[in-house]
Amino acid sequence: MNEHRPPDRESAEPIKPPPAIVVTARNIILGLWGALRLLRESTVAMIGAGLVGFWVLVAIFAPWLAPYDPNAQVLPFATPFTEHPEGGTFWLGADHLGRDILSRVIWGSRTVLFYAPVATACAFAVGITMGLFAGYKRGWIDDVLSRISDIILSFPILVLYVVIITTFGASGLNIVLAVIFASAPGIMRIVRGLVLDLRNRDYVAAAQTRGESTLRIMFVEILPNARGPLIVDACLRLGYTIITIGVLGFLGLGLPPPDPDWGGMVNQTRSMATFAPHMTIFPVIAISSLVLGFNLLADGIREISLND
Numbered sequence: 450m451n452e453h454r455p456p457d458r459e460s461a462e463p464i465k466p467p468p469a470i471v472v473t474a475r476n477i478i479l480g481l482w483g484a485l486r487l488l489r490e491s492t493v494a495m496i497g498a499g500l501v502g503f504w505v506l507v508a509i510f511a512p513w514l515a516p517y518d519p520n521a522q523v524l525p526f527a528t529p530f531t532e533h534p535e536g537g538t539f540w541l542g543a544d545h546l547g548r549d550i551l552s553r554v555i556w557g558s559r560t561v562l563f564y565a566p567v568a569t570a571c572a573f574a575v576g577i578t579m580g581l582f583a584g585y586k587r588g589w590i591d592d593v594l595s596r597i598s599d600i601i602l603s604f605p606i607l608v609l610y611v612v613i614i615t616t617f618g619a620s621g622l623n624i625v626l627a628v629i630f631a632s633a634p635g636i637m638r639i640v641r642g643l644v645l646d647l648r649n650r651d652y653v654a655a656a657q658t659r660g661e662s663t664l665r666i667m668f669v670e671i672l673p674n675a676r677g678p679l680i681v682d683a684c685l686r687l688g689y690t691i692i693t694i695g696v697l698g699f700l701g702l703g704l705p706p707p708d709p710d711w712g713g714m715v716n717q718t719r720s721m722a723t724f725a726p727h728m729t730i731f732p733v734i735a736i737s738s739l740v741l742g743f744n745l746l747a748d749g750i751r752e753i754s755l756n757d
Contacts, residue, residue, distance in 0.1 A: 551627055557714065583644075
């Protein structure tokens with residue numbers, strides 16, 4: 450009976466990543482490098498990209514950047530630069546429960562930069578699909594989708610968010626669903642207007658002559674040529690979504706505690722802002738800087754597109 454022997458280390462071939470992963474990673478790196486080179490044409494875009502990139506790096510490296518456990522209760526109402534009992538410093542102070550504000554702001558960036566892009570991407574997926582069908586197919590499909598969008602857009606956005614969250618409960622999934630429900634109709638109207646202009650172009654007529662399917666014409670021929678305004682709107686809508694998540698947290702309808710949430714941090718300490726303003730100011734600055742970054746990025750991209 451032959452014994453099974455492990456392969457010799459010298460003869461074993463090194464493990465290589467699948468070619469598809471290598472190609473995908475290379476394409477992502479090249480795409481990011483190309484985007485950065487394009488953004489260099491606008492100072493406003495570079496400032497916006499710098500602010501957004503800063504918070505993205507903070508979110509990625511949060512476990513290493515945060516000096517303390519964001520939920521550890523140590524020294525309530527500690528002011529900025531107070532010494533930590535276990536060594537170190539409360540650089541931004543501590544809240545009413547003694548939790549380090551700097552650590553909570555750092556960890557809170559992960560919450561915002563996860564749910565805001567996910568919710569916005571899902572809203573764009575739904576809105577783009579609706580807009581493509583409404584603008585390209587026209588007829589009763591356009592009428593039905595346009596009337597549904599008009600009904601949803603007739604409600605105040607914030608009231609619509611509050612109604613949805615209070616009905617289904619506060620959770621990350623429900624926040625994403627609320628953003629999709631409230632934002633998709635507006636995206637649909639933008640895409641519909643773009644498609645109505647692009648559907649009569651020569652390259653669309655050529656694709657129809659070649660017998661290409663409706664889905665291929667919409668998603669391969671039309672959608673890539675509408676990407677400019679959609680990229681600008683996506684940056685602006687990301688800022689709106691971040692504000693929405695902050696407002697819901699401020700109203701107590703955001704993510705359940707004790708996970709750090711910038712809006713929730715403001716809500717929990719707003720009554721103490723008169724004698725301990727540091728507990729409220731720093732989360733507000735975090736929200737404002739990230740939203741400003743996306744808005745400047747959108748303005749810069751629009752400026753670059755107009756110059757081209």
